[in-house]
Amino acid sequence: MNTAGRLIEGRLKHLETHLEQENPVLLKTVQSFKKLDRIAYRTGLLDTDESYATQIPWWPLISVLGTFSSGKSTFINHYLGYKLQRTGNQAVDDKFTVTCYSREKTAHALPGVALDSDPRFPFYQMSEDIELVAKGEGQRIDSYLQLKTCPSEQLRGKILIDSPGFDADAQRTSTLKITDHIIDLSDLVLVFFDARHPEPGAMHDTLDHLVSNTINRNDAGKFLYILNQIDSAAREDNPEEVVAAWQRALGERGLTAGRFYTIYNPEAAVPIADDNLRQRFERKRDADLEEIHNRMHEVEIERAYRIVGVLERTARDIEERAIPAISEAVSRWKRRVLWGDAVAFSLLLIALIGITINLGYWEGFRFAPPWLDSLMTNPVAQISSGVGIVAVILGLHFVIRALSARSLLRRLRKQSAHLAIRGNLANAFLRNTKPWRSIFSTSPAGWGRGAKKRLTQVKEDADNYVQSLNDRFTNPSGEETFSLSEMGHQAPAREKQADAEVMETVTANQS
Numbered sequence: 441m442n443t444a445g446r447l448i449e450g451r452l453k454h455l456e457t458h459l460e461q462e463n464p465v466l467l468k469t470v471q472s473f474k475k476l477d478r479i480a481y482r483t484g485l486l487d488t489d490e491s492y493a494t495q496i497p498w499w500p501l502i503s504v505l506g507t508f509s510s511g512k513s514t515f516i517n518h519y520l521g522y523k524l525q526r527t528g529n530q531a532v533d534d535k536f537t538v539t540c541y542s543r544e545k546t547a548h549a550l551p552g553v554a555l556d557s558d559p560r561f562p563f564y565q566m567s568e569d570i571e572l573v574a575k576g577e578g579q580r581i582d583s584y585l586q587l588k589t590c591p592s593e594q595l596r597g598k599i600l601i602d603s604p605g606f607d608a609d610a611q612r613t614s615t616l617k618i619t620d621h622i623i624d625l626s627d628l629v630l631v632f633f634d635a636r637h638p639e640p641g642a643m644h645d646t647l648d649h650l651v652s653n654t655i656n657r658n659d660a661g662k663f664l665y666i667l668n669q670i671d672s673a674a675r676e677d678n679p680e681e682v683v684a685a686w687q688r689a690l691g692e693r694g695l696t697a698g699r700f701y702t703i704y705n706p707e708a709a710v711p712i713a714d715d716n717l718r719q720r721f722e723r724k725r726d727a728d729l730e731e732i733h734n735r736m737h738e739v740e741i742e743r744a745y746r747i748v749g750v751l752e753r754t755a756r757d758i759e760e761r762a763i764p765a766i767s768e769a770v771s772r773w774k775r776r777v778l779w780g781d782a783v784a785f786s787l788l789l790i791a792l793i794g795i796t797i798n799l800g801y802w803e804g805f806r807f808a809p810p811w812l813d814s815l816m817t818n819p820v821a822q823i824s825s826g827v828g829i830v831a832v833i834l835g836l837h838f839v840i841r842a843l844s845a846r847s848l849l850r851r852l853r854k855q856s857a858h859l860a861i862r863g864n865l866a867n868a869f870l871r872n873t874k875p876w877r878s879i880f881s882t883s884p885a886g887w888g889r890g891a892k893k894r895l896t897q898v899k900e901d902a903d904n905y906v907q908s909l910n911d912r913f914t915n916p917s918g919e920e921t922f923s924l925s926e927m928g929h930q931a932p933a934r935e936k937q938a939d940a941e942v943m944e945t946v947t948a949n950q951s
């Protein structure tokens with residue numbers, strides 16, 4: 441195996457080690473992806489330094505964005521049950537912190553370089569992206585990103601990102617670029633605002649960036665807008681007005697009710713003296729927090745189904761789209777080669793006849809060049825001229841094969857882009873045009889009985905994984921099962937009650 445192949449093997453091993461701790465069903469899907477890889481290597485769809493498994497994001501990403509000191513880190517610490525992030529009233533975080541689960545009992549930080557070079561994480565080669573927008577900054581990836589691991593059960597199967605306070609005016613291009621990149625990659629984005637700022641209008645640009653720009657995206661459903669620290673409003677004469685002012689500000693930017701939450705952190709909050717008021721605040725907070733936490737859990741489930749969906753789709757894409765496209769190109773190529781041969785050899789024959797007639801080698805229909813007698817008596821000359829003739833014929837044939845192949849490549853590349861499937865169709869096609877492949881072979885290179893069997897097995901496996909995920913994530917009565925066709929879409933919105941039950945099962949299964 442070459443070094444590139446070994447590298448990819450190492451990466452998959454790494455992936456498996458992590459999934460072993462987090463989700464055994466997904467661990468098995470890695471094996472299935474490897475089966476597809478093998479088919480793709482043989483057919484030429486993938487290079488041996490590629491894998492279908494390394495380009496999908498395995499961990500759902502939840503990012504926490506928002507204004508300075510709005511309580512992002514406090515919220516994350518509370519969610520994890522660990523004092524992982526520093527908090528405080530000045531701007532504390534100046535980097536993005538990517539947190540992921542590890543059994544190790546201590547939380548530790550790794551440099552951003554770990555994120556940049558580890559394909560498990562969606563920041564893989566982020567430095568190149570940064571370099572594109574801010575020259576020279578790519579090398580300083582460490583000053584933008586850090587990685588922390590934490591043994592919190594809440595973190596199993598997901599990645600959480602804490603971010604520096606967002607200020608559209610003061611932000612450097614590279615930070616804005618990372619923020620946007622993170623938003624694009626995230627499955628769920630929690631946008632925090634601080635109720636201690638009674639005047640939301642002052643943050644015009646920030647609101648524009650975090651609200652106006654997000655509300656019309658086609659993945660707008662993944663944004664939750666959270667007004668935090670509303671305990672501070674309890675001290676105002678009219679607490680409702682604080683919330684209402686924010687609601688208006690967000691409403692002006694297109695946010696309709698439903699994804700606007702008001703919460704505060706019980707430990708960081710200022711005690712509320714008035715009993716009635718306190719209870720009212722607590723009820724609202726608890727309901728909203730529960731909804732936010734449920735969404736955070738759901739993301740993990742959705743992602744697991746989506747990965748099995750990708751597996752199934754990749755298998756189908758190979759069988760139903762890539763292989764037929766290759767076969768079609770190969771038969772076009774065969775036709776071109778056969779026609780090319782016919783035309784070229786006819787022309788050659790006509791030319792030869794013409795030349796020999798001109799040279800006076802013909803006596804009527806009898807071929808009688810002056811050197812014919814000496815050739816007939818010289819076996820060495822016979823053999824070498826025989827070899828010469830065969831070489832010319834073969835040479836011409838292979839030139840025609842190569843030219844015909846080349847004439848089809850552009851079309852194939854276009855088709856490849858149009859089909860939008862993973863894998864290099866042109867490369868796979870060229871395998872079939874190699875000199876040692878007969879133009880009369882019936883199926884594309886690497887697509888034999890073994891490959892077909894393996895592919896069928898992967899599809900069956902995918903169905904089984906969906907079953908296992910259903911067993912794992914849905915309630916025992918089986919009311920909420922997913923089918924493969926549903927997996928491309930968002931998991932259906934569920935009743936709160938059912939949700940709670942689902943989550944009980946998840947936690948029970950995980951412990």
Ligand SMILES: Nc1nc2c(ncn2[C@@H]2O[C@H](COP(=O)(O)OP(=O)(O)OP(=O)(O)O)[C@@H](O)[C@H]2O)c(=O)[nH]1
Pocket residue numbers: 507508509510511512513514515526527528529530531532533603604605606668669670671672703704705706708709710
């Ligand atoms: N009253 C009150 N204070 C809070 C609440 N949540 C956080 N705080 C306090 O607000 C301050 C800022 O909290 P952080 O969690 O550091 O805020 P952050 O958004 O991470 O801030 P940066 O990382 O600097 O952007 C800290 O002093 C917290 O103790 C809350 O719900 N109510």
Ligand SMILES: [Mg+2]
Pocket residue numbers: 512513514525526527532533602603604
């Ligand atoms: Mg912070």
